[in-house]
Amino acid sequence: xxxxxxxxxxxxxxxxxxxxxxxxxxxxxxxxxxxxxxxxxxxxxxxxxxxxxxxxxxxxxxxxxxxxxxxxxxxxxxxxxxxxxxxxxxxxxxxxxxxxxxxxxxxxxxxxxxxxxxxxxxxxxxxxxxxxxxxxxxxxxxxxxxxxxxxxxxxxxxxxxxxxxxxxxxxxxxxxxxxxxxxxxxxxxxxxxxxxxxxxxxxxxxxxxxxxxxxxxxxxxxxxxxxxxxxxxxxxxxxxxxxxxxxxxxxxxxxxxxxxxxxxxxxxxxxxxxxxxxxxxxxxxxxxxxxxxxxxxxxxxxxxxxxxxxxxxxxxxxxxxxxxxxxxxxxxxxxxxxxxxxxxxxxxxxxxxxxxxxxxxxxxxxxxxxxxxxxxxxxxxxxxxxxxxxxxxxxxxxxxxxxxxxxxxxxxxxxxxxxxxxxxxxxxxxxxxxxxxxxxxxxxxxxxxxxxxxxxxxxxxxxxxxxxxxxxxxxxxxxxxxxxxxxxxxxxxxxxxxxxxxxxxxxxxxxxxxxxxxxxxxxxxxxxxxxxxxxxxxxxxxxxxxxxxxxxxxxxxxxxxxxxxxxxxxxxxxxxxxxxxxxxxxxxxxxxxxxxxxxxxxxxxxxxxx
Amino acid sequence: xxxxxxxxxxxxxxxxxxxxxxxxxxxxxxxxxxxxxxxxxxxxxxxxxxxxxxxxxxxxxxxxxxxxxxxxxxxxxxxxxxxxxxxxxxxxxxxxxxxxxxxxxxxxxxxxxxxxxxxxxxxxxxxxxxxxxxxxxxxxxxxxxxxxxxxxxxxxxxxxxxxxxxxxxxxxxxxxxxxxxxxxxxxxxxxxxxxxxxxxxxxxxxxxxxxxxxxxxxxxxxxxxxxxxxxxxxxxxxxxxxxxxxxxxxxxxxxxxxxxxxxxxxxxxxxxxxxxxxxxxxxxxxxxxxxxxxxxxxxxxxxxxxxxxxxxxxxxxxxxxxxxxxxxxxxxxxxxxxxxxxxxxxxxxxxxxxxxxxxxxxxxxx
Numbered sequence: 001x002x003x004x005x006x007x008x009x010x011x012x013x014x015x016x017x018x019x020x021x022x023x024x025x026x027x028x029x030x031x032x033x034x035x036x037x038x039x040x041x042x043x044x045x046x047x048x049x050x051x052x053x054x055x056x057x058x059x060x061x062x063x064x065x066x067x068x069x070x071x072x073x074x075x076x077x078x079x080x081x082x083x084x085x086x087x088x089x090x091x092x093x094x095x096x097x098x099x100x101x102x103x104x105x106x107x108x109x110x111x112x113x114x115x116x117x118x119x120x121x122x123x124x125x126x127x128x129x130x131x132x133x134x135x136x137x138x139x140x141x142x143x144x145x146x147x148x149x150x151x152x153x154x155x156x157x158x159x160x161x162x163x164x165x166x167x168x169x170x171x172x173x174x175x176x177x178x179x180x181x182x183x184x185x186x187x188x189x190x191x192x193x194x195x196x197x198x199x200x201x202x203x204x205x206x207x208x209x210x211x212x213x214x215x216x217x218x219x220x221x222x223x224x225x226x227x228x229x230x231x232x233x234x235x236x237x238x239x240x241x242x243x244x245x246x247x248x249x250x251x252x253x254x255x256x257x258x259x260x261x262x263x264x265x266x267x268x269x270x271x272x273x274x275x276x277x278x279x280x281x282x283x284x285x286x287x288x289x290x291x292x293x294x295x296x297x298x299x300x301x302x303x304x305x306x307x308x309x310x311x312x313x314x315x316x317x318x319x320x321x322x323x324x325x326x327x328x329x330x331x332x333x334x335x336x337x338x339x340x341x342x343x344x345x346x347x348x349x350x351x352x353x354x355x356x357x358x359x360x361x362x363x364x365x366x367x368x369x370x371x372x373x374x375x376x377x378x379x380x381x382x383x384x385x386x387x388x389x390x391x392x393x394x395x396x397x398x399x400x401x402x403x404x405x406x407x408x409x410x411x412x413x414x415x416x417x418x419x420x421x422x423x424x425x426x427x428x429x430x431x432x433x434x435x436x437x438x439x440x441x442x443x444x445x446x447x448x449x450x451x452x453x454x455x456x457x458x459x460x461x462x463x464x465x466x467x468x469x470x471x472x473x474x475x476x477x478x479x480x481x482x483x484x485x486x487x488x489x490x491x492x493x494x495x496x497x498x499x500x501x502x503x504x505x506x507x508x509x510x511x512x513x514x515x516x517x518x519x520x521x522x523x524x525x526x527x528x529x530x531x532x533x534x535x536x537x538x539x540x541x542x543x544x545x546x547x548x549x550x551x552x553x554x555x556x557x558x559x560x561x562x563x564x565x566x567x568x569x570x571x572x573x574x575x576x577x578x579x580x581x582x583x584x585x586x587x588x589x590x591x592x593x594x595x596x597x598x599x600x601x602x603x604x605x606x607x608x609x610x
Numbered sequence: 611x612x613x614x615x616x617x618x619x620x621x622x623x624x625x626x627x628x629x630x631x632x633x634x635x636x637x638x639x640x641x642x643x644x645x646x647x648x649x650x651x652x653x654x655x656x657x658x659x660x661x662x663x664x665x666x667x668x669x670x671x672x673x674x675x676x677x678x679x680x681x682x683x684x685x686x687x688x689x690x691x692x693x694x695x696x697x698x699x700x701x702x703x704x705x706x707x708x709x710x711x712x713x714x715x716x717x718x719x720x721x722x723x724x725x726x727x728x729x730x731x732x733x734x735x736x737x738x739x740x741x742x743x744x745x746x747x748x749x750x751x752x753x754x755x756x757x758x759x760x761x762x763x764x765x766x767x768x769x770x771x772x773x774x775x776x777x778x779x780x781x782x783x784x785x786x787x788x789x790x791x792x793x794x795x796x797x798x799x800x801x802x803x804x805x806x807x808x809x810x811x812x813x814x815x816x817x818x819x820x821x822x823x824x825x826x827x828x829x830x831x832x833x834x835x836x837x838x839x840x841x842x843x844x845x846x847x848x849x850x851x852x853x854x855x856x857x858x859x860x861x862x863x864x865x866x867x868x869x870x871x872x873x874x875x876x877x878x879x880x881x882x883x884x885x886x887x888x889x890x891x892x893x894x895x896x897x898x899x900x901x902x903x904x905x906x907x908x909x910x911x912x913x914x915x916x917x918x919x920x921x922x923x924x925x926x927x928x929x930x931x932x933x934x935x936x937x938x939x940x941x942x943x944x945x946x947x948x949x950x951x952x953x954x955x956x957x958x959x960x961x962x963x964x965x966x967x968x969x970x971x972x973x974x975x976x
Contacts, residue, residue, distance in 0.1 A: 157765075157767035158748055
């Protein structure tokens with residue numbers, strides 16, 4: 001896991017690549033790659049690539065980056081892991097490729113030389129990369145299918161700069177700080193900034209599952225090579241898989257994913273909570289032959305002795321699978337002392353990530369360089385309440401929501417009478433207006449604020465501009481934009497949860513929080529191959545299929561873990577936030593005011609550091 | 611592939627927009643991808659002599675309705691593989707209406723201040739159907755992207771180019787304007803009350819301070835317009851009549867000689883889309899001072915080719931003027947960078963990209 005950066009001065013009037021600027025972008029990401037660094041600048045100073053290295057596969061200096069192909073035509077800087085690199089390498093060797101390192105980076109170079117951009121679909125793993133193609137005189141930028149690894153570009157019309165972090169790009173005085181209203185509105189609507197937007201107009205994410213060329217005219221439109229909705233649509237087209245034993249299929253598919261995610265030249269540990277996802281993965285790591293497994297669990301002093309305390313059940317799981325287990329308890333004092341560092345490490349505002357910060361800190365302190373996480377299981381197996389509530393809302397509200405003006409009128413009426421109804425969730429006001437479609441219902445379910453509330457949070461002018469540019473409902477619905485419309489409620493909700501919540505919030509938080517501790521987090525349940533294998537078995541389901549995952553390990557999970565109702569990862573951050581006595585916002589009548597208040601604390605810290 | 615160019619100012623018309631449009635269309639005429647370019651302008655001479663053979667120029671139509679009817683009448687020869695080039699954002703609704711009739715895609719050219727702020731309702735609606743945009747500068751592109759929802763990848767920068775006539779050379783009649791020990795300062799622009807952003811006021815006030823410091827200079831203000839008398843009064847109020855002269859409108863053909871005569875071209879403007887005059891001045895060997903808050907940063911190559919100042923900051927302007935008087939930067943290399951050769955290559959690369967890929971779906975949310 002690493003940090004990558006680069007400058008492509010593509011326009012004929014652009015200034016040559018400034019080495020000092022490139023190194024500043026690179027070295028902002030020092031924590032992402034403490035084991036080494038490199039920089040390559042083309043002879044004509046039109047292109048510069050940079051890299052910070054966290055050595056996981058092929059620890060030798062030969063595998064340092066940026067890496068140049070033997071003929072000098074291609075140069076790559078790459079962040080991530082390719083889990084099937086050994087299989088790809090042996091296939092390439094059969095075709096005549098000769099390798100000088102044992103790294104996955106060199107495999108990507110040969111894959112590109114042999115297959116061109118089609119190779120992206122053949123890579124199994126998480127990645128963000130830039131390849132300078134000297135023949136084509138263009139830079140290829142690409143991200144993995146789910147967008148586990150980040151990549152941002154800042155294009156001013158003459159020069160395109162790119163990096164793993166928004167904040168790394170901001171070290172350049174040439175990158176504009178003009179705010180992006182869509183990014184700010186997106187954050188207040190959803191709790192994280194929806195890609196491709198960022199807080200800045202000039203900086204955008206290379207979309208997940210996409211690649212983008214930068215040629216003499218600048219960045220071209222991103223081209224998507226993978227989309228989640230497409231996989232579900234394909235599964236529906238081929239009909240639901242009929243198999244007597246789907247549980248067996250799930251075990252084999254997840255075990256295969258876990259096996260692939262264990263490829264490393266350093267020990268691989270695991271985050272362990274009281275849930276099924278992480279527990280099952282630890283069991284499957286054992287089944288895959290992983291020895292001397294180290295696991296870490298996070299506890300909060302406030303939760304001791306309450307059902308929210310994950311440590312007792314996690315301990316049971318650890319005993320069950322014989323792992324070397326570490327529990328770390330975090331309290332308010334540590335939170336408040338870490339908060340400045342948390343906000344500094346947070347690359348884009350997020351209302352979450354505190355858990356990811358502390359569990360990464362724990363793993364790093366335990367000496368781990370790589371940890372497996374169970375993130376993504378809820379989105380795949382349908383464990384969130386949204387998998388039940390969204391189809392129900394859409395069924396109930398489909399007709400009334402289509403009566404012209406009714407939704408708007410009901411929102412107006414509820415706004416008028418809201419002060420009389422004590423404890424009403426502010427999002428209730430939007431039920432009739434938004435609840436009749438999956439995209440609207442998802443906004444209600446996941447939303448932090450509703451669009452109508454934004455003017456009071458971020459000011460009328462900015463809110464109007466943000467809503468106009470983001471078009472939130474269309475933005476959410478755009479995740480369904482595939483050749484064939486997906487029908488199954490499970491597939492629809494899973495698409496939205498994976499392409500929006502998982503991608504923009506959970507995976508992004510995992511990235512900045514783990515990278516701040518020089519830790520690589522791997523996610524076997526967020527995997528394109530796994531999705532393709534399981535979609536036919538899951539698309540028709542109308543209940544959570546977590547039990548299939550729970551039964552996957554050869555040695556069963558502790559019964560307490562399996563029977564425990566889904567509580568989710570929670571933190572006492574709301575309480576802590578109140579203790580900090582940070583700024584307060586208008587929407588004090590929210591059912592979850594801490595998240596709303598916290599969003600303002602986070603945004604304020606970003607404004608202050610601009 | 612054919613191109614229907616809708617222009618405000620066409621071949622033979624005055625001003626930066628007309629110049630740019632002519633340069634661009636002439637560059638495009640070299641493209642093997644284009645079989646025909648049809649040009650319809652609002653203004654310009656009736657007879658076109660220097661046009662390429664594959665270009666047909668319709669007689670300019672000054673009346674808005676006559677222009678629209680003529681455009682509609684001539685649109686029959688265009689189809690879905692063709693492009694409508696809209697040379698000014700005000701004409702976008704018409705260009706989009708024609709694209710509905712013909713099925714052609716719309717390519718919008720943006721120049722400067724007209725594209726910096728949100729357009730009227732018709733322009734906003736029409737913007738959703740634009741398939742490509744080219745901007746003359748990074749600044750114009752950035753300002754345009756601030757209010758439009760077009761994907762940034764679809765807005766490319768093709769800057770102005772400079773004519774070969776603009777070359778360094780011996781000043782012809784320098785002594786007519788200044789003595790040997792005086793630095794000759796120059797600005798060239800319209801002197802319109804609607805274009806006060808050009809910065810002559812700030813120049814006059816700053817030079818008054820420099821005059822107090824016994825700096826030896828003459829400042830020539832070229833251009834005509836309704837703001838001259840106000841500027842003359844300002845000069846008089848500072849008692850600078852001897853060292854600030856209004857030399858009136860200078861025809862395009864006389865500009866190279868004028869630039870060669872001057873030592874410093876200074877115009878701390880805040881409203882330049884690109885500022886072709888800066889590039890012309892650089893090409894002729896002037897030291898150039900410009901503002902850093904608009905498109906002027908492009909011809910000055912971010913300060914590599916000349917001095918950039920915060921245009922409203924008179925201290926910074928004064929220091930820049932003194933620096934240019936004592937240690938002038940040679941920015942003539944800017945002319946090589948903005949050469950016609952580079953300009954044509956970019957225009958041709960763009961048109962071949964148009965020909966190669968479907969550019970539909972350009973708004974962030976279609």
